[in-house]
Amino acid sequence: MDLSYTPDEQAFRAEVRSWLETHVPKTPLASFDTEAGFEQHREWEKTLASGNWGMVTWPEAYGGRGCNLIEWLIFEEEYYRAGAPGRVNQNGIFLLGPTLMEYGTPEQKARYLTKMASGEEIWAQGWSEPGAGSDMAAIRSTARREGDEYVINGQKIWSTRAVYADWVFCIFRTDPDSERHKGLSFIFVPLDAPGVTVRPIRQLDGLPGFAEIFFDDVRVPADNLLGDEGQGWRIAMATAGFERGLMLRSPARYKNTAKRLLELYRSRDNDILDLSIEDAVVRCYLDAEAYALSTYQTASRLVAGGSIGAEASCNKIFWSELDVLMHETALRLLGPQAELIDADQPPEAQGWQDGFLFSLAGPIYAGSNEIQRNIIAERMLGMPRA
Amino acid sequence: MDFSFSEEQLEFHNAVASMLRNEVTPERIRARWDTESGADAEVEKQIAEMGIPIMLVPEEQGGLGLTAVDIVLIAEAAGQVALPESIINDALVCAPLLAELALDNERCAQLLPQLLAGKIRLGVGHLINPYINFGADRDWFILPQGDEVHLVARDEVMLTPVGSVDPSRRLVRVDWTASEKSCVASGNYGAKLWRAALNRGALGAAAQLAGLAQGMIERAVNYSMDREQFGKAIGSFQAVKHLMADCATRLEFARPPLYRSAYTVSVAAERADYAISHAKVATGEAALLAARNAMQVHGAMGYTWECDLQIWMKHAWALDKAWGDAGFHKNRVHQWLLREGALTGPEYSFGRQDEELSYA
Ligand SMILES: Cc1cc2nc3c(=O)[nH]c(=O)nc-3n(C[C@H](O)[C@H](O)[C@H](O)COP(=O)(O)OP(=O)(O)OC[C@H]3O[C@@H](n4cnc5c(N)ncnc54)[C@H](O)[C@@H]3O)c2cc1C
Numbered sequence: 001m002d003l004s005y006t007p008d009e010q011a012f013r014a015e016v017r018s019w020l021e022t023h024v025p026k027t028p029l030a031s032f033d034t035e036a037g038f039e040q041h042r043e044w045e046k047t048l049a050s051g052n053w054g055m056v057t058w059p060e061a062y063g064g065r066g067c068n069l070i071e072w073l074i075f076e077e078e079y080y081r082a083g084a085p086g087r088v089n090q091n092g093i094f095l096l097g098p099t100l101m102e103y104g105t106p107e108q109k110a111r112y113l114t115k116m117a118s119g120e121e122i123w124a125q126g127w128s129e130p131g132a133g134s135d136m137a138a139i140r141s142t143a144r145r146e147g148d149e150y151v152i153n154g155q156k157i158w159s160t161r162a163v164y165a166d167w168v169f170c171i172f173r174t175d176p177d178s179e180r181h182k183g184l185s186f187i188f189v190p191l192d193a194p195g196v197t198v199r200p201i202r203q204l205d206g207l208p209g210f211a212e213i214f215f216d217d218v219r220v221p222a223d224n225l226l227g228d229e230g231q232g233w234r235i236a237m238a239t240a241g242f243e244r245g246l247m248l249r250s251p252a253r254y255k256n257t258a259k260r261l262l263e264l265y266r267s268r269d270n271d272i273l274d275l276s277i278e279d280a281v282v283r284c285y286l287d288a289e290a291y292a293l294s295t296y297q298t299a300s301r302l303v304a305g306g307s308i309g310a311e312a313s314c315n316k317i318f319w320s321e322l323d324v325l326m327h328e329t330a331l332r333l334l335g336p337q338a339e340l341i342d343a344d345q346p347p348e349a350q351g352w353q354d355g356f357l358f359s360l361a362g363p364i365y366a367g368s369n370e371i372q373r374n375i376i377a378e379r380m381l382g383m384p385r386a
Numbered sequence: 387m388d389f390s391f392s393e394e395q396l397e398f399h400n401a402v403a404s405m406l407r408n409e410v411t412p413e414r415i416r417a418r419w420d421t422e423s424g425a426d427a428e429v430e431k432q433i434a435e436m437g438i439p440i441m442l443v444p445e446e447q448g449g450l451g452l453t454a455v456d457i458v459l460i461a462e463a464a465g466q467v468a469l470p471e472s473i474i475n476d477a478l479v480c481a482p483l484l485a486e487l488a489l490d491n492e493r494c495a496q497l498l499p500q501l502l503a504g505k506i507r508l509g510v511g512h513l514i515n516p517y518i519n520f521g522a523d524r525d526w527f528i529l530p531q532g533d534e535v536h537l538v539a540r541d542e543v544m545l546t547p548v549g550s551v552d553p554s555r556r557l558v559r560v561d562w563t564a565s566e567k568s569c570v571a572s573g574n575y576g577a578k579l580w581r582a583a584l585n586r587g588a589l590g591a592a593a594q595l596a597g598l599a600q601g602m603i604e605r606a607v608n609y610s611m612d613r614e615q616f617g618k619a620i621g622s623f624q625a626v627k628h629l630m631a632d633c634a635t636r637l638e639f640a641r642p643p644l645y646r647s648a649y650t651v652s653v654a655a656e657r658a659d660y661a662i663s664h665a666k667v668a669t670g671e672a673a674l675l676a677a678r679n680a681m682q683v684h685g686a687m688g689y690t691w692e693c694d695l696q697i698w699m700k701h702a703w704a705l706d707k708a709w710g711d712a713g714f715h716k717n718r719v720h721q722w723l724l725r726e727g728a729l730t731g732p733e734y735s736f737g738r739q740d741e742e743l744s745y746a
Pocket residue numbers: 124125126127128132133134135157158159160161210361364365366367368369370371374613614615616620623624625626682683684685686687689
């Protein structure tokens with residue numbers, strides 16, 4: 001064990017910091033759930049790509065820097081420290097990217113990864129269906145093979161950023177006689193293909209952060225299949241592992257929120273009447289720290305050739321519940337002022353209300369926390385199934 | 387000792403609750419969101435016809451002469467349907483405050499009959515609340531300056547709307563200047579009025595929070611019976627059941643403190659701080675937990691604008707911090723518990739019984 005950054009890692013941090021200092025937009029971008037905001041964020045992705053910062057862990061050939069996961073964590077720390085914009089292409093770069101790297105053909109990698117890293121193509125994830133939420137194996141949308149094409153019919157729902165995105169990666173039933181986990185396949189669909197209809201769904205904050213996608217005899221080339229036909233479930237579980245276990249929520253995000261929470265606490269010191277708030281603030285910081293340490297440990301294991309297992313479910317519960325606690329605590333600190341919309345809040349109070357709403361979705365998406373607890377009990381602890 | 391509501395109280399509650407269920411639907415609440423006033427005139431009219439706004443004004447002054455115990459279930463019913471209008475606040479805070487002031491202030495005495503007749507609307511500011519809900523449609527304001535109580539007309543104040551996360555609310559900030567002329571009470575008397583107003587306001591918020599919690603639990607339970615995953619209603623999964631059972635348990639132990647606080651306010655208003663604060667903390671926690679777990683049971687559906695659950699959740703988040711947030715009320719409980727000679731111990735759940743009811 002050696003818990004110090006190497007000179008190379010320190011040099012890397014310095015390089016990231018100085019690049020971000022000159023490039024991060026001085027005024028915050030509009031929400032990426034608005035049309036204008038989405039394009040601003042796409043521009044920012046292009047700016048990142050211009051410095052080869054789109055996805056540092058990818059090979060240089062695809063617009064990356066060939067960094068390892070420790071360097072990725074350092075990059076993320078600097079990214080949050082600099083207050084840089086949210087990643088509009090997170091479904092692509094954090095979820096699909098690593099999956100493509102593992103299961104894609106060389107042609108697919110060349111075709112998709114570069115444009116993903118450059119922000120030219122923004123991706124949405126299309127797995128859930130109205131009847132297939134927690135029970136994802138109940139997927140009914142179909143892709144039927146016809147010559148060199150798949151013909152797709154059905155409906156996806158809750159697809160984040162799909163309102164303005166360019167592509168969606170989906171799971172469809174390719175074997176009409178199959179049941180449950182079998183006969184599913186992982187297929188890419190351009191959202192401007194004939195027969196695709198995207199219907200925005202407004203979220204708790206009133207903005208169309210996700211969408212329903214309808215497929216009516218949509219034709220895509222058979223090359224849009226990732227991995228083998230019928231292998232969709234296995235590939236999806238690998239993606240879900242990245243989602244829950246590592247990439248979707250880097251620890252820097254929570255350390256940054258915990259830091260802002262401490263600042264808010266200090267700014268309110270004089271009018272705090274509830275002693276338990278101090279306890280909550282401290283607990284938030286310790287948990288954010290624990291999450292960071294745990295991620296460094298996981299990253300070290302992966303760098304040494306290990307893999308992510310059922311403990312990814314612990315991770316997902318930990319970050320999602322921490323996020324709720326941090327935002328609840330901030331709103332308690334704000335007291336009667338907490339309910340105000342950002343436009344009417346002083347600077348130190350901005351962002352908490354919106355962040356709170358979004359934190360409530362954390363225990364639901366990426367596999368609900370009830371499902372994660374079942375996985376931990378059954379697969380990690382070996383307890384009997386219900 | 388009889389810790390139960392009377393036949394009459396329950397009947398009145400049933401009548402009001404059934405009217406509210408019919409008239410205050412999610413569709414009609416959403417229709418209010420698109421309007422500037424945020425109010426439904428028809429609902430306001432029906433509530434006024436039932437006498438709710440004047441319930442707590444003494445009979446000799448033209449009101450119904452009822453007590454906080456009579457109104458607490460009504461306030462809870464308002465919460466259960468997530469009633470947006472400020473009627474509970476008007477009935478518990480505005481009307482009784484003006485009535486009390488009217489006893490020895492001429493200007494207030496002249497206004498009171500107009501308020502009771504529904505000809506004018508009154509807004510009450512309090513140092514604990516930075517804004518006044520539905521302040522824009524008020525003709526008169528009672529506002530604090532330290533312990534002083536001031537009565538000012540609409541054209542003497544400047545109102546600035548501020549946005550709330552709860553689309554059912556219509557907050558305004560009030561800027562104004564106190565004058566000798568506008569002062570209607572001061573000193574200890576003023577302080578006493580403000581404290582009583584706070585306790586009644588907190589009682590109204592607490593009762594609505596209990597109703598909101600109940601409303602959210604009902605919605606989530608119903609949803610869990612309709613929604614199927616893995617070939618079963620999600621309500622049949624133990625994890626989902628437990629989410630709801632936890633909410634029910636919290637609420638079960640928030641209501642008795644709520645009802646005790648209504649009683650204390652009605653018989654010993656000056657010594658109700660502790661009981662009120664207990665009720666506000668307990669109902670606030672019950673409502674926040676219900677919001678969190680009801681949302682969880684709804685899955686992604688609960689995170690949409692279309693899902694009506696948001697009407698209840700957002701109202702609960704706002705009311706939890708109105709009329710004193712959990713920090714303020716826990717602090718009052720601390721002060722009470724830690725003071726010399728506090729009446730703690732098994733025999734004191736209802737205060738001192740030998741003389742007048744008292745917690746101090
Ligand atoms: C903000 C947000 C963004 C999202 N983005 C995407 C996206 O980009 N792409 C995509 O495909 N999907 C996305 N989703 C959907 C997400 O994956 C689903 O919401 C999630 O899988 C849960 O499914 P559901 O919403 O249908 O809830 P349900 O499955 O109906 O669950 C409802 C409740 O029942 C519980 N439950 C269900 N089954 C069990 C069980 N067996 N045991 C115990 N409890 C159970 C759940 O835990 C939950 O509390 C998103 C969701 C949200 C909220």
